[in-house]
Amino acid sequence: MSGAADVKVSRRYASALFNSAQKLSSADVVQKDLDTLVSHWNQTPALEKALESPLIPADKKHALIDELFAKELSPLSASFLHLLVDKRREEILRTVQEEFRVLSDDAKGTIRAEAVVAGPLSDADKASLVAGLQARTGKQVELNVSVDPVILGGVVVRMQGAVIDGSVRGALERLREQMLQER
Numbered sequence: 001m002s003g004a005a006d007v008k009v010s011r012r013y014a015s016a017l018f019n020s021a022q023k024l025s026s027a028d029v030v031q032k033d034l035d036t037l038v039s040h041w042n043q044t045p046a047l048e049k050a051l052e053s054p055l056i057p058a059d060k061k062h063a064l065i066d067e068l069f070a071k072e073l074s075p076l077s078a079s080f081l082h083l084l085v086d087k088r089r090e091e092i093l094r095t096v097q098e099e100f101r102v103l104s105d106d107a108k109g110t111i112r113a114e115a116v117v118a119g120p121l122s123d124a125d126k127a128s129l130v131a132g133l134q135a136r137t138g139k140q141v142e143l144n145v146s147v148d149p150v151i152l153g154g155v156v157v158r159m160q161g162a163v164i165d166g167s168v169r170g171a172l173e174r175l176r177e178q179m180l181q182e183r
Contacts, residue, residue: 007099010092014099017080018107026074027104033077034097037069041093052090061085110140113159116148118167129155 021030041048047068051061065081073081084090105112113133115121121129126145133141141159153168 006092006095009089010095011099013080013084013089013092014096014103017076017096018100018103020076022107024076026076027107029074030077030080031100031104033073034093034100036072037077037081038094038097040068051085054088058085061090105142108140110142111137111159112142112144113157115143115145115158116151116156116167117145118147118149118151118153120147121145129157133157133159 017030018027021027041051050056050064062082062085065078065085069078069081081093084093084096101112111133115129126143130141130143133143137159151167151169152172154166154170156167156170157164
């Protein structure tokens with residue numbers, strides 16, 4: 001299945017799971033469960049391989065899920081994982097987790113943003129950046145900051161599929177392009 005089709009299917013599954021979780025007032029619990037499952041997937045390639053293998057029958061996958069996760073997952077999350085196995089959609093778990101997080105954040109009025117800066121930010125600078133992003137979006141912003149000296153200065157922010165490039169490197173590249181066009 002193509003990447004675009006996976007995302008579309010994942011959105012449908014995530015939406016159905018989110019609606020069920022909201023009805024049970026357990027969206028936060030299900031998000032934690034999805035995070036746990038994806039963490040296990042990432043840390044244990046053999047688990048991922050076994051659960052995504054078309055050669056292993058669904059009943060053996062169900063038994064493995066019950067054995068490994070019975071005490072760790074909420075009943076809704078366990079049922080959802082069984083559904084993925086039954087529908088042979090195990091490979092979309094990571095994308096479902098991402099889409100579920102987007103739905104959950106949207107319901108809470110929150111946006112997740114990634115900021116790349118040239119050097120470490122002080123708490124005051126980070127608070128100022130968060131305040132500016134909140135004013136721009138009208139939502140609460142959860143900001144994850146990483147340092148990359150390659151940008152030379154300023155900040156590059158990614159949120160909701162948009163990129164705001166306020167870096168020195170980006171400004172220099174735009175200036176270069178403008179000068180080349182004027183030639």
